[in-house]
Amino acid sequence: MYLYNEFDQTLVNERVEQFRDQTKRFLNGKLTEEQFRPLRLMNGLYIQTHAPMLRVNIPYGLLSSKQLRMFAHIAHKYDKDYGHFTTRQNIQFNWPKLEQVPDILSDLASVQMHAIQSSGNCIRNTTCDPLAGVCADEIVDPRPYCEIIRQWSTLHPEFSYLPRKFKIAVSGSPKDRAATEVHDIGLHVKKDTEGNIGFEVLVGGGLGRTPVIGQTIANFIAEADLLSYLEAILRTYNRFGRRDNKYKARIKILVRETGLDIFKEQVETEWALLRGKKLTLSKQAIERVKDHFNPLSYDNTNDNALEKHLNTSGVFRQWVKQNTTSHKQAGYRIVFLSLKAPNTPPGDVTDLQMNHIADLADTYSFGELRTTHDQNLALTDVKSSDLYALWQQLEKHQLATPNIGTITDMICCPGLDFCSLANASSIDIAQGITDRFKDSAIDTGKISLKMSGCMNGCGHHSIGEIGILGVDKKGEQWYQLTLGGSDSHQSKLGDRLGKAIAKEHVVDAIDDIIHIYKLNRNDGEDFANTLERIGLQPFKDKVYDAH
Amino acid sequence: MTLIKNNSVSGDAWHHHIAEQGLPTNHDIVSLAYWLENKTTLIKSGLILGLLVDGNEDFETIEGELTHFSLIAINFPTFADGRGYSLAKSLREKSNYAHEIRAVGDILPDQALYLTRVGFDALELPTKEHAGLALDKLSEYSVFYQPEIA
Ligand code: SF4
Numbered sequence: 001m002y003l004y005n006e007f008d009q010t011l012v013n014e015r016v017e018q019f020r021d022q023t024k025r026f027l028n029g030k031l032t033e034e035q036f037r038p039l040r041l042m043n044g045l046y047i048q049t050h051a052p053m054l055r056v057n058i059p060y061g062l063l064s065s066k067q068l069r070m071f072a073h074i075a076h077k078y079d080k081d082y083g084h085f086t087t088r089q090n091i092q093f094n095w096p097k098l099e100q101v102p103d104i105l106s107d108l109a110s111v112q113m114h115a116i117q118s119s120g121n122c123i124r125n126t127t128c129d130p131l132a133g134v135c136a137d138e139i140v141d142p143r144p145y146c147e148i149i150r151q152w153s154t155l156h157p158e159f160s161y162l163p164r165k166f167k168i169a170v171s172g173s174p175k176d177r178a179a180t181e182v183h184d185i186g187l188h189v190k191k192d193t194e195g196n197i198g199f200e201v202l203v204g205g206g207l208g209r210t211p212v213i214g215q216t217i218a219n220f221i222a223e224a225d226l227l228s229y230l231e232a233i234l235r236t237y238n239r240f241g242r243r244d245n246k247y248k249a250r251i252k253i254l255v256r257e258t259g260l261d262i263f264k265e266q267v268e269t270e271w272a273l274l275r276g277k278k279l280t281l282s283k284q285a286i287e288r289v290k291d292h293f294n295p296l297s298y299d300n301t302n303d304n305a306l307e308k309h310l311n312t313s314g315v316f317r318q319w320v321k322q323n324t325t326s327h328k329q330a331g332y333r334i335v336f337l338s339l340k341a342p343n344t345p346p347g348d349v350t351d352l353q354m355n356h357i358a359d360l361a362d363t364y365s366f367g368e369l370r371t372t373h374d375q376n377l378a379l380t381d382v383k384s385s386d387l388y389a390l391w392q393q394l395e396k397h398q399l400a401t402p403n404i405g406t407i408t409d410m411i412c413c414p415g416l417d418f419c420s421l422a423n424a425s426s427i428d429i430a431q432g433i434t435d436r437f438k439d440s441a442i443d444t445g446k447i448s449l450k451m452s453g454c455m456n457g458c459g460h461h462s463i464g465e466i467g468i469l470g471v472d473k474k475g476e477q478w479y480q481l482t483l484g485g486s487d488s489h490q491s492k493l494g495d496r497l498g499k500a501i502a503k504e505h506v507v508d509a510i511d512d513i514i515h516i517y518k519l520n521r522n523d524g525e526d527f528a529n530t531l532e533r534i535g536l537q538p539f540k541d542k543v544y545d546a547h
Numbered sequence: 548m549t550l551i552k553n554n555s556v557s558g559d560a561w562h563h564h565i566a567e568q569g570l571p572t573n574h575d576i577v578s579l580a581y582w583l584e585n586k587t588t589l590i591k592s593g594l595i596l597g598l599l600v601d602g603n604e605d606f607e608t609i610e611g612e613l614t615h616f617s618l619i620a621i622n623f624p625t626f627a628d629g630r631g632y633s634l635a636k637s638l639r640e641k642s643n644y645a646h647e648i649r650a651v652g653d654i655l656p657d658q659a660l661y662l663t664r665v666g667f668d669a670l671e672l673p674t675k676e677h678a679g680l681a682l683d684k685l686s687e688y689s690v691f692y693q694p695e696i697a
Pocket residue numbers: 413414415416419420421422423452453454455456457458459
């Protein structure tokens with residue numbers, strides 16, 4: 001993985017000292033709340049319902065065991081012994097004290113981590129395919145490009161006071177595991193017919209109040225031109241993006257109001273001046289970063305031992321089927337650690353679990369792990385002969401719930417319990433759904449359920465095959481359901497099922513939906529396909545007749 | 548008002564022109580509206596002038612006027628409005644504007660470094676204290692990922 005050189009480390013250390021000073025001035029009354037706000041946000045610090053929340057970047061989702069141990073240490077020392085993994089390859093700490101945040105940042109810097117630009121109206125953490133470098137279908141490993149973008153966007157002097165936040169995601173496989181189509185910029189790494197590397201660039205996607213699928217603005221931008229092209233888009237957005245209404249300030253609104261063609265012209269005018277100049281990436285510069293992402297030294301091995309283990313335990317078999325997937329290297333598997341165990345809020349991990357996971361990563365997976373877009377973790381390079389031993393360990397620490405990709409593996413934002421913007425709670429609904437389906441989830445099959453506590457859509461409800469959105473009705477918590485959203489291959493927004501549903505009926509309504517699906521599905525047909533075949537109506541009838 | 552010029556506190560040879568007080572004199576900074584209204588007279592006068600524009604002003608409009616001015620002041624209506632950064636950078640890199648570009652309005656000492664990184668060589672801070680702090684902030688970083696301004 002990428003290791004900081006002296007330059008990177010100096011920058012992060014200087015950032016910590018800068019924020020230490022800013023925090024001190026704020027606490028001494030020398031900075032107003034309004035002036036301090038963007039400064040703390042650009043260091044990942046929100047003020048939430050109960051306490052500040054600190055969001056830390058996990059660049060493109062890649063973590064070393066050492067870094068995970070530092071998260072455990074932070075959770076224990078400064079927080080309530082747990083952390084929360086988000087959908088955008090961040091970890092959030094919900095209970096730090098403001099005056100301790102500089103120390104937390106300093107601890108993070110000691111393991112090459114930071115919270116720079118993890119919130120605020122600036123370029124956020126660049127995310128990527130959690131299976132980059134190990135999945136069999138990959139065209140090009142996107143991580144070196146993510147690192148290049150991370151560096152370019154970090155403390156970018158021109159783009160730190162944008163109209164609104166700005167998110168970039170990169171994928172290097174035909175299957176999109178990074179939700180690139182719902183990002184401000186989505187990049188697909190490609191090769192042209194001569195084998196040159198470049199990017200298809202999508203622009204103006206996003207979730208939130210006005211969910212939009214990104215559109216292709218350029219089919220192939222050569223890798224050398226990546227940064228100049230990004231700079232051209234960002235400058236166009238910075239100049240013309242709306243600032244009169246924060247709900248219309250994202251680039252998706254600018255692209256829609258300007259029209260993609262004119263927007264593209266504006267970008268290309270900027271690009272003409274930037275292209276071929278200082279931002280051009282030389283072959284050597286790219287190679288230098290790529291050197292950090294060389295393939296790991298895999299053993300020559302096979303699946304013989306695994307075959308034997310599979311015959312010994314049905315529970316193990318089920319876990320292998322549900323929570324592991326194929327690796328590009330023979331004899332290796334990718335293992336997902338479910339952070340959706342019954343009785344824990346989705347994405348939450350305790351400090352003890354983090355320490356255990358770090359040890360397991362060291363023992364079984366080259367000391368590295370990934371965070372996924374579905375709020376789970378992955379050990380991506382496990383020998384299949386080690387799976388049985390690993391599984392036993394994971395079982396012990398409540399990390400082997402065999403529910404990856406099922407209805408209980410839902411994405412869920414913190415909702416009313418933590419977030420001051422929420423209309424409704426999400427954690428207790430998640431709990432209710434888990435309780436209802438924990439025994440039937442595997443039989444129910446692959447379903448993405450996503451839930452947000454308000455229109456801002458941090459839980460990506462609009463691209464869930466089942467989406468749940470908390471709404472406020474005269475001070476009461478109600479929930480709007482959508483069906484048929486998707487975030488892989490061709491992203492798609494879900495359709496509204498009907499009017500919002502009262503809190504006490506939500507789990508029953510989900511049950512009804514699953515009932516209709518099971519009643520109608522053909523052999524082996526998954527939820528999305530059944531829905532497409534039979535349409536919304538049967539689901540509507542069942543849900544609304546019943547309530 | 549305290550001026551920082553080329554990374555140190557400096558006296559100010561320039562004045563902000565107030566339209567109600569009559570015609571400008573040498574080293575006055577006039578607003579874009581005033582300039583456009585009185586362009587012919589002002590050109591004829593041969594005065595050395597500066598131009599004050601808002602950060603959101605159309606780059607193309609300003610570009611055509613640049614040759615008449617020895618200073619461009621870019622106003623920040625609020626510190627959170629980042630358009631002035633792109634404008635300054637465009638003036639330097641697209642138009643190769645070589646004279647002073649000054650940041651005025653709602654700018655915070657904490658923004659001093661980013662402002663100078665995009666091409667501002669002068670910053671107007673509200674007080675001496677602010678200016679002192681801004682100077683400290685200019686040396687907070689010794690390394691940058693982005694290239695220097697052209
Ligand atoms: S979706 Fe709404 S409630 Fe949930 S975390 Fe985001 S802002 Fe808060």
